[in-house]
Amino acid sequence: MADDLRSRARWVLFASLLAAAVTAAVCPFLGGSGMDYGKLWRQESPDWNIFVNLRMPRTLLALLTGAALSGAGTLFQALLRDALATPSTLGVSAAASLGAVTAIAFYPAEETAFPLVWLSALAGAAAVIGLVIALGHLRRFSSFTLLLTGIAVNGICTSLVLLLHSLAGITRSFQITHWLIGGVDAIEYPVLGLLALVLIPVFIWMLRLSRVLNVISYGETWAAGRGVDFRKVTWQGFAAGALLVGGTTAVTGPIAFVGLLVPHLLRRIVGPDYRLLMPASLFGGGAFLVICDTISRSAFAPLEIPVGVTTALLGGPFFVWLLWSR
Amino acid sequence: MSLLALENLTFSYPGRAAVLTGITAAALGPEVIAIAGPNGAGKSTLLDLLSGQRRPESGTCRLQGRDAHQIGREELCRLVAHVPQMIPGDVPFTVEEVILTGRIPYGRGLYENEDDHAAMELAIERTRLNDFRDRRFSKLSGGEKQRVLVAAALCQQAPILLLDEPSAHLDPENEAQLWELFRALRDCGHLILVVTHHLALAAQNADRVWLLDRGQLAADGPPCDAMRPADLERVFHVPFHWHRSAEGRVFLTYGR
Numbered sequence: 001m002a003d004d005l006r007s008r009a010r011w012v013l014f015a016s017l018l019a020a021a022v023t024a025a026v027c028p029f030l031g032g033s034g035m036d037y038g039k040l041w042r043q044e045s046p047d048w049n050i051f052v053n054l055r056m057p058r059t060l061l062a063l064l065t066g067a068a069l070s071g072a073g074t075l076f077q078a079l080l081r082d083a084l085a086t087p088s089t090l091g092v093s094a095a096a097s098l099g100a101v102t103a104i105a106f107y108p109a110e111e112t113a114f115p116l117v118w119l120s121a122l123a124g125a126a127a128v129i130g131l132v133i134a135l136g137h138l139r140r141f142s143s144f145t146l147l148l149t150g151i152a153v154n155g156i157c158t159s160l161v162l163l164l165h166s167l168a169g170i171t172r173s174f175q176i177t178h179w180l181i182g183g184v185d186a187i188e189y190p191v192l193g194l195l196a197l198v199l200i201p202v203f204i205w206m207l208r209l210s211r212v213l214n215v216i217s218y219g220e221t222w223a224a225g226r227g228v229d230f231r232k233v234t235w236q237g238f239a240a241g242a243l244l245v246g247g248t249t250a251v252t253g254p255i256a257f258v259g260l261l262v263p264h265l266l267r268r269i270v271g272p273d274y275r276l277l278m279p280a281s282l283f284g285g286g287a288f289l290v291i292c293d294t295i296s297r298s299a300f301a302p303l304e305i306p307v308g309v310t311t312a313l314l315g316g317p318f319f320v321w322l323l324w325s326r
Numbered sequence: 327m328s329l330l331a332l333e334n335l336t337f338s339y340p341g342r343a344a345v346l347t348g349i350t351a352a353a354l355g356p357e358v359i360a361i362a363g364p365n366g367a368g369k370s371t372l373l374d375l376l377s378g379q380r381r382p383e384s385g386t387c388r389l390q391g392r393d394a395h396q397i398g399r400e401e402l403c404r405l406v407a408h409v410p411q412m413i414p415g416d417v418p419f420t421v422e423e424v425i426l427t428g429r430i431p432y433g434r435g436l437y438e439n440e441d442d443h444a445a446m447e448l449a450i451e452r453t454r455l456n457d458f459r460d461r462r463f464s465k466l467s468g469g470e471k472q473r474v475l476v477a478a479a480l481c482q483q484a485p486i487l488l489l490d491e492p493s494a495h496l497d498p499e500n501e502a503q504l505w506e507l508f509r510a511l512r513d514c515g516h517l518i519l520v521v522t523h524h525l526a527l528a529a530q531n532a533d534r535v536w537l538l539d540r541g542q543l544a545a546d547g548p549p550c551d552a553m554r555p556a557d558l559e560r561v562f563h564v565p566f567h568w569h570r571s572a573e574g575r576v577f578l579t580y581g582r
Binding site for chain 1: 424
C-alpha cells in the first residue's frame with residue numbers, strides 16, 4: 001500500500017505538473033491578435049515584446065494566482081472540515097479587497113502602485129486572521145462558528161468597500177471598479193518575482209503539511225490524540241491562507257470560483273488524501289486560471305473580458321453539475 | 327515503578343466548580359481498569375488529563391515515572407493512545423487509512439514506512455478487520471467504526487490505551503468481543519482504561535474498577551470490592567444486586 005500511494009502520488013504530481021507546464025507553454029502563443037511566429041523567432045518587435053513583456057508575465061501571474069487560490073481553497077476545506085470553504089471563508093478575501101480599495105481611495109494615484117496596494121491588501125487579510133486567532137485564544141470556536149463569522153466579516157468588508165467606492169471621486173471610483181472586476185493583467189517581472197518569493201515557500205509548506213491535514217479531517221480530539229497540535233496547525237494554516245489570498249488579491253483583484261471548483265473537481269479524480277490532492281490543486285489551479293485567462297482575452301477579441309467572469313461562467317455550471325452528479 | 331500514577335489530581339474548567347478533586351490512584355502493570363460513574367462524574371475529563379489533552383490544576387499524572395506534562399506531544403502519544411467516544415462519521419478515508427493515523431507520532435514524513443504497515447497489519451489482525459480494510463470508514467456501522475478506532479489506537483503501539491465508552495454503539499455480540507479483545511491486549515502487556523456505563527460487563531471483565539462520584543474517586547479495587555451494592559446505590563441512586571448463577575458466575579443487576 002505504501003508503494004501504491006507513492007506511485008499514485010508520483011503520477012498525480014507528474015500529470016498535474018505536466019498540465020501546468022503545457023498550458024503555461026502553449027497559452028502565451030494563443031490570443032485574439034494573431035502572432036507572427038517568424039518575428040517571434042527572430043525576436044523582432046512588436047511580437048517579441050508582446051510575447052515577452054505582456055503574455056509571458058500575464059501567464060505566469062495566472063499560474064501563480066490560480067495555484068494560490070486553489071491551494072488556499074483546499075487548505076481552508078481541510079482546516080474547517082467543510083467542503084464549501086473557499087478563500088473568501090473567514091472573510092479573508094473581502095478583507096484583502098477592503099485593504100486594497102482603501103489604498104486606492106485614499107492615496108494619490110502615483111502612490112497606489114504595486115507595493116502600497118499589495119501591502120494594504122495583505123494588511124487587510126492579516127487583520128481578519130489576527131482577529132480570528134485572537135478570538136480563538138479567548139475561547140474555543142467550532143468550524144461552524146468560524147464560517148458564520150466569515151460570512152459576517154464578508155458582509156462588513158463588502159459594505160465598507162461600497163462606502164469607499166461611493167465617497168471616492170470619479171477617477172478613483174473608476175480605478176476601484178476596475179480593480180474590483182478582477183483580472184490577470186500584464187505585470188512587471190520584479191513584481192512577479194516578489195510574488196513568487198512569497199507564494200512558493202507557502203506552497204512548499206502546504207505540501208509538507210498534507211499528511212497532517214489528513215488527520216485534521218478527523219477532528220480536534222482525534223488529531224490531538226495522534227500528537228498533532230490542532231490549534232497551532234489551524235492558526236498556521238489560516239496565516240498561510242491569508243498570505244496566499246492577500247498576496248494574489250492585491251495584484252489581480254478578487255477572482256471567484258477557483259478555490260471552490262478546482263479542489264472539488266480534483267477530489268473526485270485523485271480522492272480525498274491531501275498528499276495527492278494538494279499538489280494536484282496547486283498545479284491544477286494554476287493550469288485552470290491560465291486557460292480561463294486565455295479564453296478571456298480570446299473569446300471576444302479584440303475586447304477582453306475579466307478573468308473572474310470566465311471562471312464564474314465556466315466554473316458555476318460545472319460546479320452545479322459536479323454536485324448533482326454525485 | 328508504576329506504569330501510571332495519579333497523585334492528588336484536580337481539574338476544573340474555567341469559571342466552573344472542580345470536575346475532578348484529589349484523584350490518587352495507580353496501575354503497576356498490565357490490567358483492564360473500568361472507569362465508572364454517573365454522567366458528569368468526570369470520567370472523560372480524567373481521560374483527557376491522562377492523554378495530556380488538558381493540564382491538571384494541581385497534582386501530577388506520571389507515566390512510567392515521568393510527569394505526563396513534561397513529555398513532548400509525540401512521545402506522549404507513543405505512551406498513551408486515546409480513543410474518544412466517536413470521530414466525525416463522514417471521514418472520507420478507508421479503514422486502512424484511518425488505522426494508519428496511529429503512526430503519526432512516529433514521524434511526520436509524507437508517507438508511512440514498513441514499520442508503520444507492519445503495525446497496521448498487526449492491529450487489523452487483532453481487531454479482525456481484515457474483511458473491512460479497503461472499505462470507506464463512513465460506510466461502516468457504529469460497531470465497526472468503533473473497532474476501527476480501537477485498531478488505530480493499537481497501531482499507535484502505546485502501552486497505555488484509554489477508551490471513552492467504546493461499546494456505546496455496539497450490539498451485545500460486538501460488545502462482548504470488544505471486552506474479550508481488551509483482556510487479550512492486557513495479556514500482551516497493555517494497560518487498558520475503559521470509561522463505561524455498562525457496569526455488568528465491567529464487573530465481569532475488568533480486573534479493577536475506578537468508581538467516580540462527583541469528581542472524586544469513590545472506590546478503587548476489584549469489581550467485587552469497588553462495586554458493592556451500597557456504594558453503587560449511593561453513587562447512582564438506584565439499587566444494585568449481585569447474583570451467582572448455578573455455574574458459579576457472578577452477575578450485577580440494577581433497578582427496583
